[in-house]
Amino acid sequence: MTSSDLWDEETAEGYDDTSAEMFAPQVLDPAVDFLARLAGSGPALEFAIGTGRVAIPLTARGIPVTGIELSRPMADRLRRKVPAERLPVVIGDMATTTVPGQFSLVYVVWNSIGNLCTQDEQVQCFRNAARHLSPGGRFVIELWVPGIRRFPPGQSAVPFEVTDRHVGFDTYDMVTQRGTSHHYRRQDDGSARYGYSNFRYIWPAECDLMARLAGLTLEQRMADWDGTPFTSESESHVSVWRKPLDAMPVFLETERLALRPFTDADVDDLFVLDSDPDVMRFVNGGRPTGRDVIEARTLPRLRHDYACLGTRGYWAAEEKATGTFLGWFEFRPLDEHSPAVVELGYRLNKAAWGKGYATEGSRALIDKGFTDLGVERVTANTMTVNTRSRRVMEKAGLSFLRTFSGDWPEAIEGSEHGEVEYELTRADWEQHRQ
DSSP states (O other): OOOSOOOOHHHHHHHHHHTGGGGSHHHHHHHHHHHHHHHTTOOEEEESOTTOTTHHHHHHTTOOEEEEESOHHHHHHHHHHSOTTTSOEEESOTTTOOOSSOEEEEEEOTTGGGGSOSHHHHHHHHHHHHHHEEEEEEEEEEEEOOOGGGOOTTOOEEEEEEOSSEEEEEEEETTTTEEEEEEEEEOTTSOEEEEEEEEEOOOHHHHHHHHHHTTOEEEEEESSTTOOBOOTTOSEEEEEEEOOGGGOOOSEEOSSEEEEOOOGGGHHHHHHHTTOTTTTHHHHSSOOOOHHHIIIIIHHHHTOEETTTTEESEEEEEETTTOOEEEEEEEEEEETTEEEEEEEEEEEOGGGTTTTHHHHHHHHHHHHHHHHSOOOEEEEEEETTOHHHHHHHHHTTOEEEEEEOOOOSSOOTTGGGOEEEEEEEHHHHHHHHO
């Protein structure tokens, strides 16, 4: 149960109109520019996504965005603008609701973290952000600095806008740090309309402590999206906290290897790996892969989650002793909806060849698959002339099954000899373990 106000149908319907100044290019563009730089190739997750004020233009930059929104009417308003397949939204509170995957950026804008009206929920919000971040990913909030210094003695309210169309002021409880924003808006017929929203204000230093409790470290703080320095006179702040790169969860460990999920930080290592003609010899004849292809196609494929396995199908391989990136292993279901048959594969940099890493990682994945993941059969393919990989398959316990003609988009040296398939069934694996 959340302490946040739940915005109703009427509020959602008029939200974009009453907040029109926040959609103005001079206000919105700097925010989108800043978030796009931090997101890189994404993906990004927005807490309290609302009607999509920030998420929609961010998506237009080519960055995949997912949203969490408490108010279904607000999400419905967003859905009129953008279809679900382009910008998915999960209904729930930002303190506890989770979505699949990891993100290079999690953000919450325009004071929305203050909608959580208890300190415990705000702490949980930071933890929820950290939970969704990939190692090296960033959590960004845009938040106002409470204006309580303006209070004369005995006063409990302070105005934040006074115009001919709108009068707004905040009332504060200094003990609980809770408050209420009061809005009086003049309608076209001359009548006035009253609305309010509750909040809990957070000082910047308190935000930093919440971030530390979530395992995040402050990277930068500015007064606004344009990068104005934050000072004691600033009335707002944009703060960025980062998840440490060494916070990477390990999927599987062997004596010498650690297999972990891929993150955006692996782009450079993947580019080096796929630029080696010897590594790519039996993949495409030795051609390097462009960095743009790695960012747009390779990395999303390597980070894909397979619900039937409860995990991913590809893992970055590191040397445990040094943390050196060695390449990757594949253990991917051939059917998206069933873990019964998985394909085993690997791609290691040349410095790791001849050291037994491929066999070591393959054996560990096979054991985990049959033991924990519900796998019934492991299959592996390679070119007939790739004798090194064939030897790894045999040492990992797989047996030759067949030779077949591969569906190559273009012929490369040796492809005229076809491909070979090896397999290992659960029954054979269990028999060999006896």
